[in-house]
Amino acid sequence: MTEKKGRTVATIVYLLALAAIQWWIVGQGFPLNEKLLWFANGFASLILGSRLLNPHFTPPADVATNSFVAGGTLIAAVAANPPDYIDQAIIWAAFTVCTMCFLFALLILLVKRTHGLETRPWVLALERVVRAIGAPNNIFTFVILVLAWVFHRQSTNELFAILTAWTIIVGLNPVEALIQHLGWIFGKFTRGQVEILGVVAAHQAPGLVLIRQDDDIRHASGTLMAISDDQGPTTLGVALNYVGRDDGILLRALSLPVPTALKAKTTAATVGHGAATLLSLEAPEAQEVKVLEKISSLCGIVDSDSDLEFIQIEVINDRELSEGRLVEVRLRDADVIYQVIDGVTREEAVQQKNKYGYVRAKARKIGKWNADEGKFEPIEWLPRINAPVFVKNTDEFVHNATAVGHFPGTDYQVSIDISDAVTHNTAILGILGIGKSYLSIELVERMIAADIKVICLDLTDQYATLLAEFIDDAYQDEVTTALTNAANGRPVAQGKDEGGSIHAFNETVKDRLAQFLSPETEQSILVFNPAGFRVSKQVTNAYQGAAAFADLTPSEITAIFSSAALKACQDMGMIDRARACLIYEEAHSLVPEWNSVASDGDKNATAASARAILQGRKFGLGCLLITQRTANVTKTILNQCNSIFAMRTFDDTGKEFLGNYIGTEYARVLPSLKERHAVFFGKASSCDDPVLIRLNDRQNFVGSFREQQPDEANDD
Incomplete structure (x- = not known):
């Protein structure tokens, strides 16, 4: 009964x-x-x-x-x-x-x-x-x-x-x-009706049992059984997978304590002598077995060689596993989240001559989710070996306006502090066509909403189009015209350092940026193409009223803008939040590494831009650096980028550099990252450790973010 x-x-x-x-x-x-x-x-x-x-x-x-x-x-x-x-x-x-x-x-x-x-x-x-x-x-x-x-x-x-x-x-x-009692007596006389699954072949302590079956019936993962033990109490078994055969097929099962409400039923189904018998539970009874609530998402168990930072997972069901997916394991009465970052195949002996080949995944600890603060908190220990591991899933991802992305396959979101992203500098690194520009456009819109002035230096002219709704065309044209007029001409001076249009251009840039960065100026963004200004410098002393001239390179013009932005911010005094951001699009051309320049002028210009960034933080000035060639960007600035968005990349120099920031494990996954995915790490992130996230889609971001910031965008 x-x-x-x-x-x-x-x-x-x-x-x-x-x-x-x-x-x-x-x-x-x-x-x-x-x-x-x-x-x-x-x-x-x-x-x-x-x-x-x-x-x-x-x-x-x-x-x-x-x-x-x-x-x-x-x-x-x-x-x-x-x-x-x-x-x-x-x-x-x-x-x-x-x-x-x-x-x-x-x-x-x-x-x-x-x-x-x-x-x-x-x-x-x-x-x-x-x-x-x-x-x-x-x-x-x-x-x-x-x-x-x-x-x-x-x-x-x-x-x-x-x-x-x-x-x-x-x-x-x-x-x-x-x-x-009558049921127990009845069971003794009708024991043949109890379906014996097999006998216990071995205990793989803690918490795993090998059961040898005499038939060829395959039981699904999650099948319940009562496991008798001559050396201890009867336990509740949950089928995992099959791992080999000798005289019979070997089923591996989790061994769990029997819930109080199921003790009578488990005892009635037990035959003793190290046997495993099938256990049939009704729906209310099955609720007593907590692991069954998530059995459909069981992906494996904690394997050996796990440590405080990483766990190794013996994969049992890889149907939903992939790089970046979150998994969950119980640790000290808390559900702790890990992120899968690697996988290998392994083989080990199960019993006697049986070999068991399996996939082992490596996952990095993310922490315990704090729903109040919307972030993960650190947990300073590791789960026990053979603890069940479950894939985290969600039916529907609901975008949060504060999030820059979410963990793949879940609704756990990662937020960004845009002020910290600016003052402590941020880099977006990756090859062409993987979403760098859309991410940078999103960050620019967040800056504008936070009253951070943006000076965009873009060789591609892409930002003028993507950010058109935020640009005041009349004001932009006025500033660009003033700078273009100052750049024109090649005035000759006796000494080469006084000649050319560089001095007039430099002063005009200082004046215009000081005016733009002033709190009284309503406009939020200016976009310039450094290659669009033909600024001259005199390279020889004058002889008979004539001299040789050369045009400034994009790196040298970038240095002028960087130094002028620093000067304007310094004149406004120190501040503990972001005031202005310099955006270096195609940074490998604007602030190149010393071994990637063609002239000493570019070396000096890059050094000047780097000085502006190094000194700018306490005055509210920072930068957003975007490049597809990590090796060719000056490390003086790149090393100051406290927050990193690492997207798909293949070059060894870039992976080696990023490995110092995000760890070698995450650096190894960079070549296989999907479009719109990135490893995010740094002071601006809501997570303390590097995380692999799915970045926001542009349409979803605009829909949710602008709903909360209705007056931030300029309507054309």
């Missing part, structure tokens, strides 16, 4: 017993008065609640129901109008307890977080207390005692019958015990 059927039989027996007591002892029938309250409360609430509705645990919703019904019974008791004021006070006190239990249960339902993310101690403590009070055996026994005292204490027979019945039913559970 199943446990549910046994509880139903017990309910019927108890009902008949209570009805007999009510008919012959208490009420001489079923009168519609206070003599019937104890029976109605006992049958409708305690018996049905504790035997059928909440046999094992009582969720807050059922606590609210129980306390409401109990309170209603007490209101009926008040309506009976007991003459004694003390009795009335007792009833009202009991009603107050039920009311408080009802209200607190509703409060928990309103404030408790879902998906197992509740960590607030006051919520957990309150829920524990409410569940204890609102369990059917507790709250209705309390009400029965109140009713027995108020309405039946004058009759010794009535009081004795009620209290004796409740003591036996609640304390001893005689019918359930009898049914369980």
Whole structure:
């Protein structure tokens, strides 16, 4: 007989017993008065609640129901109008307890977080207390005692019958015990009906058991079994996978403690002598096995060689695994998230001559999710070996305006502090066509929304189009025209250092950038192509009124803009947040590495730009550097980029450089990164460690971000 059927039989027996007591002892029938309250409360609430509705645990919703019904019974008791004021006070006190239990249960339902993310101690403590009070055996026994005292204490027979019945039913559970014993006896005589899965071949402690089957039936992952052990208690087994065969196929199973509610059923299914028998559970019973709630997402178990930073995962089901996917493992009563970054194949001996080949994944610890702050917190330990590992999934990703991306396949999002991204400098590194420009455009829009002025130096002229809705065309044209006019001409001076248009251009840039960066200026962005200005410098002393000239390179013009931006920010004083950002698009051409330049002029210019960036942080000036050639960008600036978006790249120099920032494990995955994916790390990230994220799609970002920033974008 199943446990549910046994509880139903017990309910019927108890009902008949209570009805007999009510008919012959208490009420001489079923009168519609206070003599019937104890029976109605006992049958409708305690018996049905504790035997059928909440046999094992009582969720807050059922606590609210129980306390409401109990309170209603007490209101009926008040309506009976007991003459004694003390009795009335007792009833009202009991009603107050039920009311408080009802209200607190509703409060928990309103404030408790879902998906197992509740960590607030006051919520957990309150829920524990409410569940204890609102369990059917507790709250209705309390009400029965109140009713027995108020309405039946004058009759010794009535009081004795009620209290004796409740003591036996609640304390001893005689019918359930009898049914369980009869089931055990029946099982002994019908043992052949128990389906034996196999015998225990070996224990791979901790928590793994090898079971040798004599048949060729394959049991699915998650199949439940009872595993007897001659050296210890019976355990609950959860099938994992098949790992080899000698005299029979070998099934590997997780060995778990048996939940209290399943001990009777597990014991009845046990045959002893190290055997494993199939265990069939009904849906409510299966809820007692927590691992079954996520069995469909079980991907493996923690393998050897794991450490505080990484875990090795013996992969059992790789259907949803890929680089960057998040996995979850239980550690010290907390669900800790790791990110898969590598995988290898392995082979090991299982038993005797059996070999077991499998894939082993490597995952880096991300931390425990803090739902309040929307970020991961560090956990300073590692899970036990053979602990089950589950893939994290979500049905639908909902974009968050503060997030720059999310972990692939989940709704865990990674946010960026745009002020820190500017003041501590940010680099976007990767090959062509993988989404660098759209990411930089998103960051620029975040800067504009945060009142950070943007000076974009772009050799591609792409930003003028992508950022057109933020650019004041009249103001842009005015500034560009002034700079172009200052750049024109080749005035000759006796000494070569005084000749050319470089001096007029430099002064005009200083004046215009100082005006632009002033808080009084409403415009937020200026875009320039350094290659579009033909600025001359005199390279020889004058002879007979003539001299040789050369045009400034993009690197030299970039240095002029960088130095002018620093000067303007310095004149406004120190600040603890971002004030202005220089964007170096195609940075390998604007601030090249010393061994990638064609002249000493570019070396000096790059050094000048680097000085501006090095000194700019305390004045609110920083840079966003975008390049596809990491090796050709000056490391003086690149080393100052505290935040890095590393996208797909192939060159060894770039991977070696990035390995110092994000770790060699993440650097190895860079050549295989998908489009719109990046390894993000740095001060501006909401995560303390490097993480592989799926970047925002432009349309989703615009839709969510601008909804919160309706006035930040300029309407054309």
